[in-house]
Amino acid sequence: MRAHYLQHVPFEGLGNIEQWLDANGYEITSTQLYESVGLPDLNEIDLLVVMGGPMSVNDEEAYPWLVQEKQYIREAIEQGLSVLGVCLGAQLIATAMGARVYPNHEKEIGWFPVRGVATEYLSTFQFPASTDVFHWHGETFDLPSGAVRLASSEGCVNQAFQMGASVIGLQFHLETTPESAKEMVSNGRDELISSRYVQSEAQILSMAPVAYLSINRLMGEVLSFLSQRTR
Numbered sequence: 001m002r003a004h005y006l007q008h009v010p011f012e013g014l015g016n017i018e019q020w021l022d023a024n025g026y027e028i029t030s031t032q033l034y035e036s037v038g039l040p041d042l043n044e045i046d047l048l049v050v051m052g053g054p055m056s057v058n059d060e061e062a063y064p065w066l067v068q069e070k071q072y073i074r075e076a077i078e079q080g081l082s083v084l085g086v087c088l089g090a091q092l093i094a095t096a097m098g099a100r101v102y103p104n105h106e107k108e109i110g111w112f113p114v115r116g117v118a119t120e121y122l123s124t125f126q127f128p129a130s131t132d133v134f135h136w137h138g139e140t141f142d143l144p145s146g147a148v149r150l151a152s153s154e155g156c157v158n159q160a161f162q163m164g165a166s167v168i169g170l171q172f173h174l175e176t177t178p179e180s181a182k183e184m185v186s187n188g189r190d191e192l193i194s195s196r197y198v199q200s201e202a203q204i205l206s207m208a209p210v211a212y213l214s215i216n217r218l219m220g221e222v223l224s225f226l227s228q229r230t231r
């Protein structure tokens with residue numbers, strides 16, 4: 001099995017996802033889009049993971065590779081590939097499938113709860129009724145046609161969605177480790193302007209190890225769910 005991930009900035013890598021992929025026997029390859037737009041043949045990969053980043057999906061003039069990336073994501077979904085999008089990655093899935101991405105009415109940066117949304121479909125991933133997760137985003141998205149909302153929060157209605165049996169977009173970061181949280185804070189400190197859903201650097205970095213274990217465990221469940229549906 002081969003997992004390929006798309007990385008948009010050096011400080012937003014796989015985090016705990018890498019440990020899960022290693023433990024489950026995946027070969028891991030990647031494209032660093034800030035260096036090169038070398039994208040592998042979709043027939044040669046089993047799982048596509050689209051990571052986060054500080055840019056907007058609408059910044060095609062500043063980041064022209066976004067055009068090719070969106071097309072690649074759309075083709076992956078149309079071919080039935082298992083696809084996971086994290087934060088910007090979820091927004092890229094949404095826009096690739098025709099949905100709108102735009103500024104949210106609130107920035108969410110830090111540790112805040114999301115609520116699982118019960119669905120009538122047995123084929124959808126089920127989030128806990130409420131769980132604290134790590135956020136870092138200023139934009140949101142409309143649900144693509146046919147997508148099912150999986151999670152929501154007070155600050156952002158669309159926190160997670162699923163398309164078909166094998167595509168999941170997460171607005172929040174379940175892959176975060178203490179090390180990756182420090183990297184994000186170090187590179188995004190200027191965004192930490194206190195507001196209702198923006199925590200201070202001290203608040204973000206003071207979370208106990210158990211908080212990271214909890215979100216990493218949930219990410220493992222998401223990845224297990226998708227791996228069972230790999231073509």
